[in-house]
Amino acid sequence: MSTFPKDTYIERRNRLKQKVGTGILLFLGNEESSSNFKDNWYPFRQDSSFLYFFGLDMPGLAAIIDIDQDLEIIFGDNLTTVEVIWQGAHPPLSELAEAVGIKITKPRNELPEFLGKNSKLQIHFLPPYRSENTQKLAEWLAIPNAEISSRASVDFIKAVVALRSIKTEEEIKEINKAVNISVSMHKKAMKEAKPGMKEYQLLGLVNGEALALGGHLSFPPIITINGQILHNHNYSNTLIPGKMLLGDFGAESAMRYAGDITRTFPVGPEFSSSQKEIYRIVLSAYQAAVAALKPGIRFKEVHLLACRKLAEGLKELGLMKGNLDDAVESGAHALFFQCGLGHMMGLDVHDMEDLGEEYVGYTDELKKSKAFGLRSLRLGKELEKGYVITIEPGIYFIPQLIDQWQADNLHSEYINYEKVAEYRDFGGIRVEDAYLITDSGSQILGDPLEIEIEDVERIRKQ
Amino acid sequence: MSTFPKDTYIERRNRLKQKVGTGILLFLGNEESSSNFKDNWYPFRQDSSFLYFFGLDMPGLAAIIDIDQDLEIIFGDNLTTVEVIWQGAHPPLSELAEAVGIKITKPRNELPEFLGKNSKLQIHFLPPYRSENTQKLAEWLAIPNAEISSRASVDFIKAVVALRSIKTEEEIKEINKAVNISVSMHKKAMKEAKPGMKEYQLLGLVNGEALALGGHLSFPPIITINGQILHNHNYSNTLIPGKMLLGDFGAESAMRYAGDITRTFPVGPEFSSSQKEIYRIVLSAYQAAVAALKPGIRFKEVHLLACRKLAEGLKELGLMKGNLDDAVESGAHALFFQCGLGHMMGLDVHDMEDLGEEYVGYTDELKKSKAFGLRSLRLGKELEKGYVITIEPGIYFIPQLIDQWQADNLHSEYINYEKVAEYRDFGGIRVEDAYLITDSGSQILGDPLEIEIEDVERIRKQ
Structure with a gap:
């Protein structure tokens, strides 16, 4: 996995925070995608906005930016010992996150709780295009499935579009x-x-x-x-x-x-x-x-x-x-x-x-x-x-x-x-x-x- | 799309009906699978059990077999005029279905209604492995998402396994x-x-x-x-x-x-x-x-x-x-x-x-x-x-x-x-x-x- 220098991502996130102004930005990375049975996967493709702001090209990640608290967290899990035996060793998530300028990482199962605690704040999310991410948003944010698309944050969308449109x-x-x-x-x-x-x-x-x-x-x-x-x-x-x-x-x-x-x-x-x-x-x-x-x-x-x-x-x-x-x-x-x-x-x-x-x-x-x-x-x-x-x-x-x-x-x-x-x-x-x-x-x-x-x-x- | 002769599918379905005995068998074909935006698709892969019993290797299909009424229906939509212009002409679904021995086809939006009408009967389904199919089952059968896997029909599973295990x-x-x-x-x-x-x-x-x-x-x-x-x-x-x-x-x-x-x-x-x-x-x-x-x-x-x-x-x-x-x-x-x-x-x-x-x-x-x-x-x-x-x-x-x-x-x-x-x-x-x-x-x-x-x-x- 290659990434841009750390500062690239830090700057992108800073500009994003400025543009949106307030609230919590929620980013869902993509999961592995099953073809004809659960573990028979299509080649993994990370979400592009996740890549743009966090650079990590691997499944099972999510991230939040709490603009008002100036807090940035990547949620994801390290490989278990059994997974290391099967898949080989990988650097821990904290090390990968550090390389894109993120100092805090937490296990992925802590994200719903984090969102629950902050449910009174404005939680901005982008419109999902994969069913499992729609599902997660519906569950975590207590929004009916059918309403997820229309509840996506226009401020968040516009800010991301403004940044991603201009190529460096x-x-x-x-x-x-x-x-x-x-x-x-x-x-x-x-x-x-x-x-x-x-x-x-x-x-x-x-x-x-x-x-x-x-x-x-x-x-x-x-x-x-x-x-x-x-x-x-x-x-x-x-x-x-x-x-x-x-x-x-x-x-x-x-x-x-x-x-x-x-x-x-x-x-x-x-x-x-x-x-x-x-x-x-x-x-x-x-x-x-x-x-x-x-x-x-x-x-x-x-x-x-x-x-x-x-x-x-x-x-x-x-x-x-x-x-x-x-x-x-x-x-x-x-x-x-x-x-x-x-x-x-x-x-x-x-x-x-x-x-x-x-x-x-x-x-x-x-x-x-x-x-x-x-x-x-x-x-x-x-x-x-x-x-x-x-x-x-x-x-x-x-x-x-x-x-x-x-x-x-x-x-x-x-x-x-x-x-x-x-x-x-x-x-x-x-x-x-x-x-x-x-x-x-x-x-x-x-x-x-x-x-x-x-x-x-x-x-x-x- | 190549298929086996019509009789192959008719015989497979007949043996399946015999094995399960009673109720409605519900088959969900697969949809197109999005990678980084909705219309950027991975290569389409049909569900294998759908292929085994219905042979049609295309997205957006579902089927039912009502064992007691001896009724077999494929649900799916023909291309619209606009789609024909964009994608070229395809044979109508009724013709494709006929080639695998199915005489009745209906638009896909009639499936939920069909299931609703028959909700007092036993509706057998196989465990889904794609989120969008889990979602459909949950909605159509009014089962909580988290319970879908455990509510899959063991009789249906065992009958499918018995048939598919022995290769002709x-x-x-x-x-x-x-x-x-x-x-x-x-x-x-x-x-x-x-x-x-x-x-x-x-x-x-x-x-x-x-x-x-x-x-x-x-x-x-x-x-x-x-x-x-x-x-x-x-x-x-x-x-x-x-x-x-x-x-x-x-x-x-x-x-x-x-x-x-x-x-x-x-x-x-x-x-x-x-x-x-x-x-x-x-x-x-x-x-x-x-x-x-x-x-x-x-x-x-x-x-x-x-x-x-x-x-x-x-x-x-x-x-x-x-x-x-x-x-x-x-x-x-x-x-x-x-x-x-x-x-x-x-x-x-x-x-x-x-x-x-x-x-x-x-x-x-x-x-x-x-x-x-x-x-x-x-x-x-x-x-x-x-x-x-x-x-x-x-x-x-x-x-x-x-x-x-x-x-x-x-x-x-x-x-x-x-x-x-x-x-x-x-x-x-x-x-x-x-x-x-x-x-x-x-x-x-x-x-x-x-x-x-x-x-x-x-x-x-x-």
């Missing part, structure tokens, strides 16, 4: 490591994919590459010849020449910062000419979006700019028509680009998604739109220096959606359905990288990974 | 597939391991191999130069010549049957002479155990036979002494072999561990021993034709345990602590394969994998 230099280094593992995974896929292979063979290659570089998957990989299926976790298809492979996957660094990259490449050595045409449109949207990144611009604006670029290209190909300002304003482009341009990235691949999009991606002034397309945009608010975000435009031909819109005669003033029919089986194209917002613009994270058509084809021809 | 031919075929993927993983490790590599690089290779063959890990792999740490999920060490690598890992087949194999090989091209000596003892215990396998013999006897073999070899090396019958009877050998000789294997790697060892591995007559060593033996009862079990003896030098026993002067009439001190840093050796109990003996599962010293060294020298 040491965090950027970690994110770079994660992105670089992700780059290696993509290079592997781009080099090794061959007609006749199964998608799951590529999954094996890229997952193996992540682990071999000391990483973990940061989310369930998408590795598919059906790139138009946006949430596709099926890996059973055969790679067929003429098709493209869309790979959207990445790794976490050892310290659990995430990488997230997408590339689309031909199964054969070259893109077809119509694939090239669509690819160029996606790439131009990507480039326009990247060029627009800077502190102060709303990400929603960047998203719409990319949509406009996509619409322009689609109009040139005859797939869209009419006034493009009006088309994008009305959401007609969302037939081809149904999702958001990007999201924050940090200790989570969709950073802080557990804390709520309304706090992470929007503000009291800027609420998320309910329109198709925009409602899938996780991030809309103004960018700030230190944000790390992804840029991931795409064009997807989803037969079910095309049929539905056409049947409803939706946006027919902007969409040439006759031409769209020619692309019905095209699939989908997406490219994605992560960017750091700098003083005056942005900076790509990680080592270079081929994205231009000629560069991708060069690798495919090797 | 079609199951054996699946287990063979799982074992063969596991064999490929081990061959990969044995061929590719090189001094200077990190354990996690091997983890990447073997995990990648499993996925590339269409498998999933059946449990968290052990890949370590510290084989004496029995539950070791650390992969951070460097492979050092002179050390051995212990690999205990395996894969599930596409239909979720498990494989589980262990091999121990030298990091360099050859075992040292003392490594060979210990390896031979472990192998002789393995062979003696395998030779003893047949219907009717208690697995506890086979375990003790293996212990006796280990003790004989350890006595020859001067590590043990005195009367070996008495030594094994007293548990002195457990200084070197702390765990059980094996376990059932099927849809779970420790088959049916969620249902309780007292039902899976023991009987009303034969209870599990509480003695150190025997208390880790998951399976003690008489073997039957059709059982699939693992045989996995080992010798482990655990410094903490040696120190503890020596300080307590434990079993000093059987243990030569002075000699043991020479092996303090030896590590551990284990070998493991899975066997099917046949009419008159047993049969190894899967393709051959090198286990003799000369064969292992031949691969290491390539």
Whole structure:
């Protein structure tokens, strides 16, 4: 387990205390997670906010910060003698806690009592996303299960979001490591994919590459010849020449910062000419979006700019028509680009998604739109220096959606359905990288990974 | 998703109904499992008993069998139009259910109501091992959370154990597939391991191999130069010549049957002479155990036979002494072999561990021993034709345990602590394969994998 220097965590907690002001902050770490029986565990993943403020990447921990008493305690148990025999020796919790600046540790069974004693104070907690933590909160704080989410502390959430949104230099280094593992995974896929292979063979290659570089998957990989299926976790298809492979996957660094990259490449050595045409449109949207990144611009604006670029290209190909300002304003482009341009990235691949999009991606002034397309945009608010975000435009031909819109005669003033029919089986194209917002613009994270058509084809021809 | 023929499931359910006799059987499938935020999921793993009786390997399902009304219903939801756009089209639940012989499907939100209407009948359920399923049972059946485990139906458990314990031919075929993927993983490790590599690089290779063959890990792999740490999920060490690598890992087949194999090989091209000596003892215990396998013999006897073999070899090396019958009877050998000789294997790697060892591995007559060593033996009862079990003896030098026993002067009439001190840093050796109990003996599962010293060294020298 590697951690940042002690002072990093002390400073993070101090800033958090200042921001929230008063009360007790309760942090629940994660437990081991059972797959098909209790002791058959998924790979352990610590809660990201727990990691951010306490750094300890192991199960069974919780912590409190009593702001008013200036008291910080980690609750957890040392290994028993029997556990040491079975699992090997580990440093005692007090020593691990000391390394992240925490002087007091207590057995985990003392936490409910501690909370009971302080039940008259305001106990702030973050919204849980695992059933066992919901359960603990319900029991310890005597709140009905169903009310737990709505009783999460907005002050606590906002303070955590404010801190975690701005990445420090040491965090950027970690994110770079994660992105670089992700780059290696993509290079592997781009080099090794061959007609006749199964998608799951590529999954094996890229997952193996992540682990071999000391990483973990940061989310369930998408590795598919059906790139138009946006949430596709099926890996059973055969790679067929003429098709493209869309790979959207990445790794976490050892310290659990995430990488997230997408590339689309031909199964054969070259893109077809119509694939090239669509690819160029996606790439131009990507480039326009990247060029627009800077502190102060709303990400929603960047998203719409990319949509406009996509619409322009689609109009040139005859797939869209009419006034493009009006088309994008009305959401007609969302037939081809149904999702958001990007999201924050940090200790989570969709950073802080557990804390709520309304706090992470929007503000009291800027609420998320309910329109198709925009409602899938996780991030809309103004960018700030230190944000790390992804840029991931795409064009997807989803037969079910095309049929539905056409049947409803939706946006027919902007969409040439006759031409769209020619692309019905095209699939989908997406490219994605992560960017750091700098003083005056942005900076790509990680080592270079081929994205231009000629560069991708060069690798495919090797 | 592949399933057995419809009749397989119909017959399993019919036999189950006969065995339990009366009441409503409630089956909870598993949900998606969140790692660091709600929608960032671990790979989905269906509940094994749900798979056994209903075959459907997807989240969000439950089922009931009303034995008295001869009614079978699967509860679950079809994809919404929006989900189809995002996830692609899937066959409707009714069609999937039909393929496993179920004629009635209902939306999942109708299950609580169904249970409420039948609350005066006996509702049998299996002990849950995931918090969200405990939660559902508590809510739907109005049972306090803490009482759920103890209120699980013993009749239901015993009937499921009776059925799942005896593997049919079609199951054996699946287990063979799982074992063969596991064999490929081990061959990969044995061929590719090189001094200077990190354990996690091997983890990447073997995990990648499993996925590339269409498998999933059946449990968290052990890949370590510290084989004496029995539950070791650390992969951070460097492979050092002179050390051995212990690999205990395996894969599930596409239909979720498990494989589980262990091999121990030298990091360099050859075992040292003392490594060979210990390896031979472990192998002789393995062979003696395998030779003893047949219907009717208690697995506890086979375990003790293996212990006796280990003790004989350890006595020859001067590590043990005195009367070996008495030594094994007293548990002195457990200084070197702390765990059980094996376990059932099927849809779970420790088959049916969620249902309780007292039902899976023991009987009303034969209870599990509480003695150190025997208390880790998951399976003690008489073997039957059709059982699939693992045989996995080992010798482990655990410094903490040696120190503890020596300080307590434990079993000093059987243990030569002075000699043991020479092996303090030896590590551990284990070998493991899975066997099917046949009419008159047993049969190894899967393709051959090198286990003799000369064969292992031949691969290491390539």
